[in-house]
Amino acid sequence: MSVVRDLIRFMGGTAILTKQVISEGLRPPLYLRLITEQIQSIGLMSLPLVLITALSTGMVMALQFGLGLEKFGGKMYVPKIVSLSIIRELGPVFTSLMMAARVGAGITSELGSMKVTQQIDAIRALGTSPIKKIVIPRVIACIICVPLLAAIANLVGIGGGLLVGWSELNLTPAFYWQKVLETITLVDYMSGMGKTFFFALFIALPACYFGLNVSGGTRGVGVATTTSVVTASILILVGDYFLTKAFWIIEQWL
Amino acid sequence: MAVIEVKNFTKSFGSKLVHRGVSFSVNQGECLGLIGGSGAGKSVILRSLIGLEKPDQGEIHIDGEEISRWTERQLVEIRKRVAYVFQNGALFDSMTVYDNLAYALREHTDLSEGEISDRIRQQLEEFGLQGNDFVYPSQLSGGMQKRVGLARSIILGPKVVLYDEPTAGLDPYNTKKIQDMILRLKDRGVTSVFVTHDMPSVYAVCDRVILLLNGQIEASGSIADLGKDPEGIMQRFINGIEGA
Numbered sequence: 353m354s355v356v357r358d359l360i361r362f363m364g365g366t367a368i369l370t371k372q373v374i375s376e377g378l379r380p381p382l383y384l385r386l387i388t389e390q391i392q393s394i395g396l397m398s399l400p401l402v403l404i405t406a407l408s409t410g411m412v413m414a415l416q417f418g419l420g421l422e423k424f425g426g427k428m429y430v431p432k433i434v435s436l437s438i439i440r441e442l443g444p445v446f447t448s449l450m451m452a453a454r455v456g457a458g459i460t461s462e463l464g465s466m467k468v469t470q471q472i473d474a475i476r477a478l479g480t481s482p483i484k485k486i487v488i489p490r491v492i493a494c495i496i497c498v499p500l501l502a503a504i505a506n507l508v509g510i511g512g513g514l515l516v517g518w519s520e521l522n523l524t525p526a527f528y529w530q531k532v533l534e535t536i537t538l539v540d541y542m543s544g545m546g547k548t549f550f551f552a553l554f555i556a557l558p559a560c561y562f563g564l565n566v567s568g569g570t571r572g573v574g575v576a577t578t579t580s581v582v583t584a585s586i587l588i589l590v591g592d593y594f595l596t597k598a599f600w601i602i603e604q605w606l
Numbered sequence: 607m608a609v610i611e612v613k614n615f616t617k618s619f620g621s622k623l624v625h626r627g628v629s630f631s632v633n634q635g636e637c638l639g640l641i642g643g644s645g646a647g648k649s650v651i652l653r654s655l656i657g658l659e660k661p662d663q664g665e666i667h668i669d670g671e672e673i674s675r676w677t678e679r680q681l682v683e684i685r686k687r688v689a690y691v692f693q694n695g696a697l698f699d700s701m702t703v704y705d706n707l708a709y710a711l712r713e714h715t716d717l718s719e720g721e722i723s724d725r726i727r728q729q730l731e732e733f734g735l736q737g738n739d740f741v742y743p744s745q746l747s748g749g750m751q752k753r754v755g756l757a758r759s760i761i762l763g764p765k766v767v768l769y770d771e772p773t774a775g776l777d778p779y780n781t782k783k784i785q786d787m788i789l790r791l792k793d794r795g796v797t798s799v800f801v802t803h804d805m806p807s808v809y810a811v812c813d814r815v816i817l818l819l820n821g822q823i824e825a826s827g828s829i830a831d832l833g834k835d836p837e838g839i840m841q842r843f844i845n846g847i848e849g850a
Contacts, residue, residue, distance in 0.1 A: 470696035473658055477692075478710045478758075479685035481678065 362583070366561050369483075373491055373557075376483045386489040394455050394490070395497030399504070405450050406505035409442050410434060410512025418521040427521050431531035434513035439536055443506040444544045445592055448551035451498055452584035456559040459490055460580035463563025464573035472564065482564070491556040498552035499545055506544070539606065543599040550595055554587035609634050609766055609797045610655060611667040617650055618662055624650055626821045627664070637788070637798040639808040639829075641843070642818030648801040649693075651818075652768050655799065656690050657681040668766070686714055689764035693771045695755030697743035703730070704739040706758050714762060725761070733757045734783065749780030756787060766797045773804045785810045805844055817843055 413434045421427050463486060466472050475482045510532055517523035562580040566572045608631035615628040624647040632638045640648045653659040654666060657673060666674040673684055697706050707726045711717055717725065730736050733753045743751055752772055760767060769788065773781045781804070788811045792798065800812055808815055809829060817825040817840050825840040835841060842848035 469694065469699070470692050471698055473653075474690075474692060474696035474698070476658060476678070476681075477656055477685060477690040478713070479682040480709075480713055 362558070362561070365565065366557050369487070369557060369561050369564075372483045373488055376481060377488050377492075381484075383485065383489060386485065387492050390489045390493035391496055393458075394451075394493045395501060398451060398454055398497070398501060401450050401454055402447050402501045402505050403508055405446050406438075406443060406508040407512040409446055410438060410509035410514075411516045413437060413442070413509075414513035414516035415520060418517065422521070427523065428527075428531070430517055430521060430523065431513065431528045432535045434517075435510050435532040435536055436540060438509040438513070439506050439540050440544045441592075441596075443509050444502045444548045444551065445588065447502040447505040448498060448548060448555065448588045449585055451494070451501065451551075452555045452588060453581055455494065456555045456584045457577050457581050459556065459559035460563040460577045461573055463560060464566035464576050465570075467564060467566045468569055468573060487560045487564075490560060491553070494552040494556035495549060498555065499548040502545060502548045506541075539603055543596075543603065546599060547592065547595045550591060551588050554591055555584045558583045558587065607634050608632065608667075609669060610799065612651070612655075612664070613667070614664040615651065615654070615661050615666070616663040617647065617654070617659070624821055625661075628818070628821075628823055629664075630816055630823065630826070632797055632799060634797055635792065635795045636814065637792055637800055637812045639812035639815035640799060640801045640818060641803065641805075641808065641815060643843075644803075646818045647821065648818055649770050652690070652770055652799060652801050655766075655768055656685060656688050658690070686710075686762055687764055688766040688768065689759035689762070691752075691756050691759045691767060691769045691772050693774060694748075695743070695751040697751055697754055697758070699743050702740045702742055703735065703746070703754050706743070706754060707761055709758065710762050729757050729761055733787065747780075749776050749783070752776065752780070752784060753787070756784065760791065760796075764796065766799075767791060769798060769800045769802070771802050771804075772800075773802060773807045781807065815840070819843070819848070 414430055417433050418427050418430045421429060463472070466486070472482050472486070475485055514525055514528045514532075517528045518525050559580045562576040562583070566576045568575070610632040612631070613629050615625050616623075617625045628651065630638070640651065642648050650659055654661055654674070655668065657676060657678070661674050664674065665672050668684055668688060671684070673681065676684070697703075698709070701709070704726055707729060708722050711722045711725060715722075726739070727736070730739065733756065735750065735753055735757065738746065738750070738754075743754065746754065756772065767788075772784050772788070776784065785807055788798065788800070792811070798811075800808070802808060809832075812829055814828050815826065815832065816823055819839070825838060825843075827840065832840065832844070839848055
């Protein structure tokens with residue numbers, strides 16, 4: 353019962369938070385300096401993690417498919433399979449999962465600590481809004497950074513595949529690149545990138561919600577941080593299915 | 607004239623009734639001490655005076671305006687006039703002392719950065735904190751953090767200051783510093799509500815005191831009258847005979 357109650361509370365709380373973010377976000381002032389700081393902290397600082405994840409994913413994919421398909425004489429399909437998988441799915445999803453782990457946890461623990469030490473109350477007591485000062489800059493930074501990082505991850509992932517194709521599968525870089533360009537369409541690219549805007553919200557909003565609703569002192573901060581990462585990961589993975597389905601339907605119309 | 611007027615304040619948390627019909631008022635320039643056992647809900651009342659909590663029933667009048675049902679946006683105007691000093695300072699730990707003090711000035715005034723800088727230097731000097739401008743709160747002692755918290759709260763020149771245990775856990779030197787600052791603000795006509803367990807500070811800064819027990823006001827009186835009834839509940843509380 354408590355799981356259902358918590359789920360209802362989470363859904364209601366996140367809906368209210370989303371409404372506050374929209375209504376306060378549309379009213380000036382917009383704290384550009386805070387948004388820039390968050391873009392640096394959320395985006396730039398996550399770049400190494402995203403690069404490593406994307407590179408390894410591309411390399412492993414190329415190796416697995418290359419060695420598997422070699423038996424049937426199909427290793428020339430490796431560039432096609434790897435690039436499509438990365439562009440449509442793995443680049444956006446793995447980037448978002450990494451961001452959920454690094455950024456989601458960071459946001460929840462920071463906001464939770466601020467709540468426990470009454471800094472959130474101090475923001476209110478000084479006549480300012482925690483939504484404007486804390487939540488909106490983080491949400492906007494995630495909406496900007498997650499798609500950008502996913503775009504970089506796509507390139508690096510394909511690059512990783514190319515490296516393995518060249519070094520392990522005897523596919524020349526020119527051949528590999530040509531096959532990638534022949535395979536990927538703008539629709540494939542947009543299908544993957546379109547999802548990242550939703551994934552950004554799946555990371556930022558639960559992270560802020562759990563951080564702002566921490567109770568039970570420092571232990572509560574730890575619990576909220578874990579819950580935030582788990583929630584964001586589940587939302588990304590489950591949401592990915594429905595978003596993929598939705599984008600397929602849109603593609604049929606186009 | 608009453609600057610703060612609380613009428614029939616009732617508040618519960620879950621099934622726990624914390625306050626039952628608490629009413630009191632604080633006059634212009636007066637310092638009211640709010641004492642009572644731990645968990646008696648003193649801080650809840652204090653937080654409600656600035657809209658950080660909402661009463662379930664009752665009214666809160668600040669400067670004649672009933673604020674208990676105001677929205678966060680409406681409360682901004684009240685929060686410029688009513689300062690809240692948090693028990694642990696509640697300083698923004700990602701900001702330096704300077705930026706903590708500049709926070710409200712940047713938000714609510716049209717002062718230039720130069721004017722803000724002058725104002726902050728003056729404030730730091732008044733609070734004996736000069737030279738700590740670019741230090742982070744975690745690098746300060748507890749007493750200094752509380753002084754910075756007080757300096758930050760009153761930088762807009764509020765009409766009312768609400769103190770939540772400002773001397774708790776401080777050594778006698780820092781306690782005296784905080785008391786002196788509160789008295790200086792009082793001399794300037796600032797109205798105050800002082801929540802504390804620290805009776806020497808109550809005697810030092812308050813004009814009147816209210817005892818909160820079991821969710822109600824059990825006793826109240828002026829500081830001058832405190833010792834007059836040795837068998838009264840107020841004196842028994844102060845002497846540790848009666849509690850929460």
